[in-house]
Amino acid sequence: MSAIADNLQAVTARIRVAAELAGRSPESVRLLAVSKTWPLAAVLTAAAAGQQAFGENYVREGVDKATASADRQLEWHFIGPLQSNKSRPVAEHFDWVHSIDRLKIAERLSAQRPGHLPPLQVCVQVNVSGEASKSGCAPDEAPELCRAVATLPGLRLRGLMTVPEASDDMAAQQIPFRRLREIFEAIRQDGLPLDTLSMGMSHDLEAAVAEGATIVRIGTAIFGERNYP
Ligand SMILES: *Cc1c(COP(=O)(O)O)cnc(C)c1O
Numbered sequence: 001m002s003a004i005a006d007n008l009q010a011v012t013a014r015i016r017v018a019a020e021l022a023g024r025s026p027e028s029v030r031l032l033a034v035s036k037t038w039p040l041a042a043v044l045t046a047a048a049a050g051q052q053a054f055g056e057n058y059v060r061e062g063v064d065k066a067t068a069s070a071d072r073q074l075e076w077h078f079i080g081p082l083q084s085n086k087s088r089p090v091a092e093h094f095d096w097v098h099s100i101d102r103l104k105i106a107e108r109l110s111a112q113r114p115g116h117l118p119p120l121q122v123c124v125q126v127n128v129s130g131e132a133s134k135s136g137c138a139p140d141e142a143p144e145l146c147r148a149v150a151t152l153p154g155l156r157l158r159g160l161m162t163v164p165e166a167s168d169d170m171a172a173q174q175i176p177f178r179r180l181r182e183i184f185e186a187i188r189q190d191g192l193p194l195d196t197l198s199m200g201m202s203h204d205l206e207a208a209v210a211e212g213a214t215i216v217r218i219g220t221a222i223f224g225e226r227n228y229p
Contacts, residue, residue, distance in 0.1 A: 002045050002049070003224075004042060004045045004046050004049065004222060004223065005045070005046075005048075005049035007221060007222045007223070007224075008031075008033070008046060008049050008050070008051055008222055010221070011031060011205075011218050011221050011222055012031065014205060014206065014221075015029050015031060015205065015209060015216065017206075018205065018206040018209035018210060019209055021206075021210070022209055022210045024209070024212075028214060029209055029213060029214060029215070029216060030053065030214060030215045030216070031051070031053070031215075031216060031218060032053045032054070032055045032077055032079075032198075032215050032216065032217045032218065033046050033051045033053065033054050033055065033218060033219070033222050033223075034054075034055040034056075034057075034079065034201075034217050034218060034219030034222075034223075035054045035055065035056060035065065035219070035223065036055070036056050036057040036058060036061065036062075036080070036219065036226070037061075037226045037227070037228065038223045038226075040064075040065050040068050040069065042223055043065055043069060043074070044069065044072075046222065046223075047069070047072055047074055051222075052073075052074060052075055053074070053075040053076075053077060054074055054075070054076055054077065055077040055078075055079045055098075055217050055219075056076065056077070056078060056079065056080070056094075057078075057079055057080030057081075058080060059078070059082075059086045059089055059090055060089075062076060062078060062090075062093070062094065063089045063090075063093045066093045066094065067093065075095045075096070076093065076094045076095050076096070077094065077095065077096040077097070077098060077217075078090050078094045078096065078097045078098065078099065079098045079099055079161075079198075079217060080099060081099060081101075081135045082097065082099055082105055084104060084105055084108055087105060087108040087109050087112060088108075088112045090109065091108075091109045091112035091113045091114070091120060091154070092112070092113075092114055092117075094120065095120070095121060096120070096121040096122065096123075096158075097109060097120060097121075097122045097123070098122075098123045098125060098161040098198050098215075098217075099123075099125045099135065099136075099161065100122050100123065100124045100125060100145075100149060101124070101125045101127075101135050101136050101137050102137065102145070103145060103148050103149070106122065106145075106148070106149045106152055106155060107152065109122070109152075109154065109155060110152035110153060110154030110155045111154065112154070113154030113155070118156075119153070119154055119155055119156040120154060120155050120156070121155075121156050121158050122149065122155050122156065122157055122158060123157075123158055123159050123160055123161040123196055123198050124137065124142055124145050124146050124149060124157070124159075124160055124161070125137065125160075125161045125162065125163075126138075126139055126142050126160055126161070126162050126180060126183060127139075127162070128162050128164055128176040128179045128180050128183075129164045129165040129176050131165055134163060134165075135163075136161075136162065136163070139179065139183055142160065142183050142187065143183075143186065143187050143190060146160075146187050146192055146194070147190075147192065150192055157192065157194065158194065158195060158196040159184060159194040159195060159196030159197055159198065159214070160180055160183060160184050160187075160194065160196070160197060160198070161197075161198035161199065162176060162177070162180045162198075162199050163201075164176035164177065164199075164204075166203065166204075167204075168203075170204075170206060170207050170210075173204040173207035173208075174207045174210060174211050177199050177200070177204075177207055177208050177210075177211035177212075177213070178211050180197060180199055180211075181197060181211050181212045184197055184212075195214065196214050196215060197211075197212050197213050197214050197215070198213070198214070198215040198217065199211070199213045199215075199216070200213045200216035200217065200218075201216070201217055201218060201219070201220075202218050202219060202220040202221035203220075205218065205221075
C-alpha cells in the first residue's frame with residue numbers, strides 16, 4: 001500500500017476514535033484531503049484509495065487538478081483566501097467554497113456559477129481567534145453575512161468554517177472551535193438550515209471533532225510536510 005493510502009487509514013482511525021470519544025457517529029465527520037502544493041499524481045493515489053473530496057487553496061493549481069481529473073467524479077473544495085478578480089474559475093470548476101468572508105465575493109460567485117451546474121456549496125469563514133493576519137469575517141458579522149448569502153440563487157449556504165490560531169494543547173484548541181459552534185447554533189436558531197462545521201486540521205482534528213466538526217480539512221497528515229515555493 002502507498003504511504004498516502006496508509007496515512008488515509010491512519011487519519012480515518014483518528015477521526016473514528018475522536019468521534020467515539022465525543023459520542024458521535026464517525027460517519028458524521030467528513031474527511032477533506034487538502035492537496036495544495038501536491039501534484040495530481042498524489043490526488044489520484046488518494047482517489048484510488050477511496051478518497052473523494054479534495055481541498056485546494058490556490059485558484060490556478062486547483063482548477064488545473066480539477067480539470068485534469070474530470071473523469072473521476074472527485075469533489076473539489078476551495079478553502080483559501082479568494083480575490084474578487086479570481087472568482088470566475090472557482091465558480092466554474094469547484095463544488096464547494098469554504099472561505100466566503102464578505103458579501104461581494106459571494107455575489108460574484110453566485111452570478112458566475114454556470115446554470116448547468118448545481119448551486120455552489122458554501123461556508124462563511126469566521127475569524128474566531130481575532131488575529132489580524134487571518135481571513136474571515138468577525139464573529140458578530142457572521143449572522144448578517146449568512147442571511148445575505150442564503151438569498152443568493154447560485155449558492156447554497158451549508159455552514160461555517162474557521163482556521164484558528166495554532167496551539168499544542170487540546171483544551172486550548174477546543175476554545176475557538178466551541179466558539180464557532182456557538183455562532184453556528186445561534187444562526188440555526190435564527191432559522192437558517194446550516195449543517196456544516198468545517199474545522200480541524202492535521203494537528204487539531206481531535207479537538208475539532210470533540211466540538212462538532214462535520215468536515216475536517218487534512219493535508220500534512222495525508223500527503224506529508226509541504227515545501228512552499
Ligand atoms: C493548508 C490548509 C489545511 C490543511 O492543513 P494541514 O495542517 O496540512 O492539515 C486546512 N485548511 C486550510 C484553510 C488550509 O489552508
